[in-house]
Amino acid sequence: MLQQTQVSRVLEKFEPFIERFPSIEALASADEEDVLGEWSGLGYYRRARMLHACAKAIVDRHDGEVPRDVESLMDLPGIGRYTAGAIASMVFGDREPLVDGNVTRVLQRLHNNPNQQTDPETIKWSWERASALVEASGDPAVLNESLMELGATVCTPKRIKCSVCPIAEHCQALSAGTTESVPPPKPRAKRKELFCTAVLVTDPEGRVLMEQRGSDGLWGNMWQVPTMETEKAPMDVLEIGEGAALVESFVHQTTHRIVRFDVYRCQSWEQREGQVYLDEDQIGALGVSNAQRRILSLSDTLFT
């Protein structure tokens, strides 16, 4: 939950999630819809789907016990080398390394390695360096946690706090005066634009028309008001329906996309297959992205 998500937001969601799914078996036997519902508001819903698939695989292949070795862990859905290393070292105390962006940056500065952080060669080198350190350490969990924490709080990308760094005397970048340029800044990939036209339609009881997205891609399986997506330009008001009126436009940014929403209210909407009118309680139990929550708050009847 904490990956790319603020602690304050996770604190609201963690306890209810654990209460609803108190064991691997409970999570494995739950419907994906319920898992997404409890995850609602945390964003990056792929994590919830992977966690659910992972729990199922642990029950199916390992009788509900989390496997200990890195290879079996990496065979589970959603678990890569980093997470496998974290589980093996921090849960089981095994001498397994762990490398993420923070750890790579610390290691590069420690050895004054000036290469691009995301180069395959640099990544390979980081795993080798991290392996050597974990082998030599007294406690693999403490070593791994320390490297990550140092990168997150002291050896940060900017405003580096070398004056309080516990390993400053060993740091080659500090001696060479290259801490600001090692590692070099990442070249930024241009984010793709997506135009979404969302339509708020209410019935006489004040319920809002909703639909479920397909399982692929951005916000897979999440619920939304009827929303049309285009890549080149926003839809014209005339294409939406009679009496359509623009309520608000806003921009929602994800890691790879800039999503531009136009939200319309529409009086004469022809209900399509799969679209259902739902009230606030029903919608509250579903997985709904933050962008769609914002849209729902614009309805006259719900979440006001």
Ligand code: SF4
């Ligand atoms: S001395 Fe500075 S650059 Fe070197 S590891 Fe510590 S915080 Fe990072």
